[in-house]
Amino acid sequence: MIRETPRAGIPARQQRLKDIMADGHYTRPAADAIAELTARLRPVLQDRLSDQKALLAQHSHGEGLPDAGMPDLVVFPETNEEVAEIARACSAYQVPMVPFGAGSSLEGQVAALAGGVSIDLLRMDRVLSQSTLSMDCRVQAGVRRIALNRHLRDTGMFFPLDPGADASLGGMAATRCSGTNAVGYGTMRDMVLGLTVVTPDGRIIRTGSRAKKSSTGYDLTRLYIGSEGTLGIITELQLRLVGQPESIFTSTCQFPDLPSAIATASAALLLGLRMVRLELLDAVQMDACIRWSNLKDMAPQPTIFVEFHGTANFVREQADLFRELALEQGSTAWKDAETPEDRKTLWAARHECYQATMALAPGKKNMGTDACVPLEHLAECILDTQADVRASGLVAPIVGHVGDGNFHLGILFDPTDPVERAKAEALAERVSLRAIGFGGTCSGEHGVGLHKTRYMKVEHGEAVHVMHAIKSVLDPAGLMNPGKLLPDLMRGTPEG
Numbered sequence: 001m002i003r004e005t006p007r008a009g010i011p012a013r014q015q016r017l018k019d020i021m022a023d024g025h026y027t028r029p030a031a032d033a034i035a036e037l038t039a040r041l042r043p044v045l046q047d048r049l050s051d052q053k054a055l056l057a058q059h060s061h062g063e064g065l066p067d068a069g070m071p072d073l074v075v076f077p078e079t080n081e082e083v084a085e086i087a088r089a090c091s092a093y094q095v096p097m098v099p100f101g102a103g104s105s106l107e108g109q110v111a112a113l114a115g116g117v118s119i120d121l122l123r124m125d126r127v128l129s130q131s132t133l134s135m136d137c138r139v140q141a142g143v144r145r146i147a148l149n150r151h152l153r154d155t156g157m158f159f160p161l162d163p164g165a166d167a168s169l170g171g172m173a174a175t176r177c178s179g180t181n182a183v184g185y186g187t188m189r190d191m192v193l194g195l196t197v198v199t200p201d202g203r204i205i206r207t208g209s210r211a212k213k214s215s216t217g218y219d220l221t222r223l224y225i226g227s228e229g230t231l232g233i234i235t236e237l238q239l240r241l242v243g244q245p246e247s248i249f250t251s252t253c254q255f256p257d258l259p260s261a262i263a264t265a266s267a268a269l270l271l272g273l274r275m276v277r278l279e280l281l282d283a284v285q286m287d288a289c290i291r292w293s294n295l296k297d298m299a300p301q302p303t304i305f306v307e308f309h310g311t312a313n314f315v316r317e318q319a320d321l322f323r324e325l326a327l328e329q330g331s332t333a334w335k336d337a338e339t340p341e342d343r344k345t346l347w348a349a350r351h352e353c354y355q356a357t358m359a360l361a362p363g364k365k366n367m368g369t370d371a372c373v374p375l376e377h378l379a380e381c382i383l384d385t386q387a388d389v390r391a392s393g394l395v396a397p398i399v400g401h402v403g404d405g406n407f408h409l410g411i412l413f414d415p416t417d418p419v420e421r422a423k424a425e426a427l428a429e430r431v432s433l434r435a436i437g438f439g440g441t442c443s444g445e446h447g448v449g450l451h452k453t454r455y456m457k458v459e460h461g462e463a464v465h466v467m468h469a470i471k472s473v474l475d476p477a478g479l480m481n482p483g484k485l486l487p488d489l490m491r492g493t494p495e496g
Contacts, residue, residue, distance in 0.1 A: 101171030107449025141170025183403025372444030
């Protein structure tokens with residue numbers, strides 16, 4: 001097992017990382033184990049195995065907070081069999097494994113806390129098959145979502161999930177991502193029919209099938225979706241696809257306050273309007289986006305971005321109904337994106353919220369966090385969070401997938417100022433605990449990683465013990481992405 005004991009030569013980590021790890025450090029593999037592992041894998045991978053410092057640093061962290069864990073090796077497999085051989089070798093020498101995709105995860109999922117091997121899957125980038133009649137495809141885990149849709153462009157189908165970042169499909173499954181289209185098309189859990197997974201001991205298994213439903217056996221596909229690399233390595237995905245819509249209609253509407261905007265979204269959902277995207281930006285986030293993306297004729301007010309897919313008549317009818325609801329709630333402005341270019345500009349501005357937020361305070365870091373609550377509590381939760389932000393004295397814009405109760409907070413802080421970082425940490429913690437208190441979750445789509453393990457017991461209670469039992473059976477040596485997703489049950493957790 002990976003033992004949580006101090007080790008020499010590892011720089012002190014930030015307080016956020018210290019709070020989560022049992023005593024702040026993990027034991028790295030012995031140098032001779034890495035040497036023997038390298039000797040075994042070099043004939044298989046040749047120059048696709050590296051210990052170059054620049055590559056190790058690149059694979060030591062994702063986006064978000066700069067808490068990092070340096071791997072000892074980076075490998076670039078191209079087939080299931082190569083991944084299986086890597087897993088067998090790591091298992092033989094008791095070396096940790098950390099799957100790595102595009103590196104866009106936000107909660108520290110790819111930091112190699114115990115060293116070991118970072119398994120970069122981006123060279124596994126082939127679309128293996130597709131079917132227009134069945135509306136599905138099979139891809140390797142390193143295929144990125146934009147590349148997949150480019151490949152599908154002439155088929156009349158597309159893959160609808162859009163987390164903003166050009167993430168890999170394997171990483172999207174591992175973190176159970178969703179994104180701006182989730183209100184219309186669901187999350188990664190809904191779009192994956194089956195997986196190919198390499199187990200920690202090097203077996204290659206397939207879960208699910210191409211059938212749209214099944215009542216046989218345990219649902220292993222859903223078990224691996226959202227497991228964040230702690231149970232095995234996802235190498236292939238069987239994905240649902242959807243038809244490209246005849247017409248797309250996108251609009252923005254602005255409001256004098258957040259309750260009016262949220263009330264409009266809630267009324268639209270209650271009436272059964274068929275929104276595909278339903279995004280909310282608070283006044284601070286909208287001000288940042290106006291400056292960053294040069295959104296002319298828009299005011300720094302709470303704003304909803306809404307999109308409909310379907311026939312030309314249908315989308316126009318749905319948009320008109322939404323506009324009526326907005327006007328009833330005092331909407332101050334309505335603007336349509338009439339052309340594909342206008343839609344692209346609009347959604348680019350939404351997807352660049354992170355960059356826009358960073359531009360508000362150059363030199364600071366963004367402690368991004370997300371939470372998700374039942375829709376009945378969304379307004380209260382966001383308003384309480386806004387009041388909390390004001391009381392903290394920090395700048396923290398809010399943007400949300402208001403159609404499914406999910407919102408994000410970008411907390412800006414000075415990483416060299418321990419007092420300011422402590423304020424940011426405390427604010428992020430209160431966001432998580434507040435959401436759980438409303439019957440929600442500390443993460444709707446970012447995942448747990450290492451930053452939110454401490455809230456798992458608060459949110460899931462005794463079920464965490466069942467998760468640990470599953471982990472101990474599927475990964476008995478604790479080699480798969482140690483320190484992630486599951487808390488140390490010997491440590492306390494914050495009060496809910």
